[in-house]
Amino acid sequence: MLKINMISKTFDRGSVNEKKALHQVSLSLDEGEFVTVIGGNGAGKSTLLNCISGVHPVDEGSIILDGTDITFSPEYKRSRLIGRVFQNPLLGTAFDMTIAENLAIAWARGKPHGLSPGITRPDKALFREQLALLGLDLEERINQKVKLLSGGQRQALTLLMATMGRPKLLLLDEHTASLDPAIAKKVLHLTRKFVSEEKLTTIMITHNMKAALEYGSRTIMMHEGQIILDLSGEERAEMTVERLVKYFESRSGVQLENDRLLLS
Amino acid sequence: MTLMNLATVLSSVELGVIYAIMSLGVFISFRTLNMPDLTVxxxxxLGAAVSAVLCTAGRPLAGIILALAAGALAGSVTALLHTKLKIQPILSGILTMLALYSINLKVMGNRANIPLLNQKTIFNLPEWMPGPDYAALIISLLLLFTVMILLYFFLKTKIGLVLRATGDNEQMVRALGVSxxxxxxxxxALANALVALSGALIAQYQSFADVGMGIGMVIIGLASVIIGEAIFGTSNLLRRLIAVILGSIVYRLAIAFALELGMPPTDLKLISAVIVCAxxxxxxxxxxxSLLQQRYTAAVNNRGRPL
Known part of the structure; x- marks a missing residue:
């Protein structure tokens, strides 16, 4: 489904701030595969996602999604195939518009945006149905503005918007990191539910090693712009957080003191 | 109102109604797109110039329609400067505005103003009107009402929704597959088409176009938007549009009132600037x-000296 061939990305090339964010990274995902990504700060996790989604153009290499070469496509065109949820709950929704209006924009993804009505009656019924899946009673608040929602509710809504219409690829960039633990767990459960029900090909970055092993079918670890570990199958089933941390420390030479990386 | 006679009130309302179309344009750029567009x-x-030139050719209605197109073109230039050449939005608008000064003079045949006395305009076209007293008000109200309804339904269409989302959250719009x-x-383009339409109507209403008539127009539009929001609220889209229109009328009435009280007309721009600043x-x-008050109470309670 997704084929990344030797992509590299360097920021501020030639300046004192030059930062090699990705170094010849290759990664292949089968259809329906759910990959979790871990790694320290500055490992290149977010850059990888941003290169796939087209926020940053890559310096070299190619990205093929569902048989289409998207290496040079603009961000908005790739977004017709890719659903995204960001870490910041403010980035996923239009705050001054209603829940229904936000969903309508997501629902229209990849379809022509003509002068037809933004929300029809059947649309609204469908949105209520979909919102009910979140279990947050948002279906009762469909005409309320999104700015009235909490961060967790917004993030659940963004997740719904990102998965509506079944994107070819779902990219989750620490989408629960800024939520409080209870709602973060809820959003993670919803993520698993949507991904498995729709068989979505998914990449999820997380700071939480436990979640990284618990969710999905494959885990990769990044360090200094490269993938240093790729776990799946039995090897992954037998992996524990402690061994993962040890492995990370031995491979990277960095002591993990950051609690957030372990459990959050 | 004892201080203002009926004629003054009527002409203020007429002006308010025509300028409300301009304010709706400013509302689209400043509020809906969240872009400070100084093209206005x-x-x-530009709208006034196109309209006046076509009036002198005996085609007032064509003048109105062409003004719309010309305004849309001007807005498109600003948008392209910003999106394709990555010039800051505020500077893009200023650049287009500057260029338009020369273009407007060219449109007007290198004259600084065009008088339209004794010319046919859309305000004296229809002969069936119930007396000339209310003709201008009725025609401009009809136009404004049409613009508002069309704008309302446009902002509710699929493309209208993403337009509104762009002002809220560009990142989200791109993430959902729209450029x-x-x-x-x-x-x-839409915003400046409305602004030009308003200019075209004003030229025909007051029977002249002047190359300097646009100075500070964006601030007047913004003042109307802000006054409307403050007085009439922002709870939903229809209410917001109506608020902008009423804001424009209130602004005109306030100005007329100040003039009645003896304010020199040359102070108008100063007053507009002060209103928007405030x-x-x-x-x-x-x-x-409230911060100052908090510090004061804290200081009193602690009997200490604030830093």
């Missing part, structure tokens, strides 16, 4: 005041 000062005159370059182009700084001033 130029595109208003924000395109939405900004459509938005600014309205924009209100949240900050409120915050500072």
């Amino acid at each position: 000062d130029g595109s208003f005159v 924000t370059d395109l939405t900004k182009l459509i938005g600014l 309205a924009l700084s209100m949240p900050t001033i409120k915050e500072q005041l």
